[in-house]
Amino acid sequence: MRKNLLKNEASTAIIARVKNLSASHTPLWGEMTATEMLLHCNSCNQQILQENENKNKTTTLQQFILRILALYIAPNFKKNIKGESRHDTKGKVDNADFEEQKTDFILLIALFSVTTRPLTLPHPAFGNISTNEWGIAAYKHMDHHLRQFGV
Structure with missing residues (x-):
């Protein structure tokens, strides 16, 4: 069974991991x-x-094909893949805002497991995906970035 942020156990695990993150953590890859x-x-x-x-x-x-490979076959997302420019945050937030961002992160992750409406936004790389696939993709994305910082 794939880990899925729509499931309480997966969202709880991600929240537990982010609680170990501090502003002083440095990335194992990337520049953020x-x-x-x-x-x-x-x-x-x-x-x-x-x-x-x-x-x-x-x-x-x-x-x-990319969706099948990324969500169901590859164990993790590849390192250093560029995302959509609207989500590029390099230089757009001060480190003094770390605790605020961390609190927002926890609140948003908690929302996944209680959301009841379908998630129908097309994925920029995978196209139209189901609500369940959004849960898998979101989990893998959060896991990717927490691994990036060693938590």
Whole structure:
């Protein structure tokens, strides 16, 4: 069974891990600070949870194959993959905001396991994905960034 942020045990585990993160943690790869990483995750998670935008975009064969590989076959997301520019947080948050970002992160993660509406936002790399697949993708994304900082 895939770990899924829509399940309480997975969201609780992610929250427990982020509680071990401090502003002084340095990344094992990439260039974001811990605060920038939290802002990045918060931006992505807010979009997933708040936008109910199903534009009925066509999912390409390439997106479908990438989704299967990334969500069901590969154990982790690859390091140093560039995301959407709207979620680029380099230089956009001060380290003094770490605790605020951490609190927001915890609140957003907790929302996943209690959300009852479908998550229908098309994924930028995977195309149209189900609510369950959003839970898997969000878990893998949070796990990726927490591993990036060794927590």
